[in-house]
Amino acid sequence: MSKPRYGWWSYAKDMIRRYPELSEEYADLHTMKITPKYSDEPRGTGLRRPLEDVAVRELPTNKQREYEAVRRAIETTEEYANGEERMAVVKLVLWSGSHTLEGAAVKLFRSMRTVAQWHGEFIRLVASYYGLMD
Numbered sequence: 001m002s003k004p005r006y007g008w009w010s011y012a013k014d015m016i017r018r019y020p021e022l023s024e025e026y027a028d029l030h031t032m033k034i035t036p037k038y039s040d041e042p043r044g045t046g047l048r049r050p051l052e053d054v055a056v057r058e059l060p061t062n063k064q065r066e067y068e069a070v071r072r073a074i075e076t077t078e079e080y081a082n083g084e085e086r087m088a089v090v091k092l093v094l095w096s097g098s099h100t101l102e103g104a105a106v107k108l109f110r111s112m113r114t115v116a117q118w119h120g121e122f123i124r125l126v127a128s129y130y131g132l133m134d
Contacts, residue, residue, distance in 0.1 A: 067129035
């Protein structure tokens with residue numbers, strides 16, 4: 001296999017591979033945890049606003065940028081006429097790691113060249129949204 005031409009190529013692939021974890025972490029930050037009150041004792045004197053706490057929680061800056069870049073690339077890809085197939089390539093090759101590009105091509109009944117092109121376009125799209133292709 002040849003070496004990638006661009007230094008950012010492997011970083012963009014790693015961003016895509018980390019997306020399921022970042023997505024889960026992002027969802028955890030934006031869900032409100034409710035604990036019932038079991039005693040008659042007062043809760044304390046501090047004023048808390050749990051809903052506002054959820055609204056202002058964010059991932060660390062770099063993780064947030066990575067999450068947004070991949071999320072925007074997913075949205076863009078899903079708008080294509082063959083967006084579902086393109087996302088299937090990403091899921092099979094980068095997220096689950098269960099298939100190689102050749103295996104994904106066989107599974108989706110597409111040529112290796114087409115699958116490799118979709119794979120590369122998605123990686124470039126993520127890199128573009130992250131700002132690596134300036």
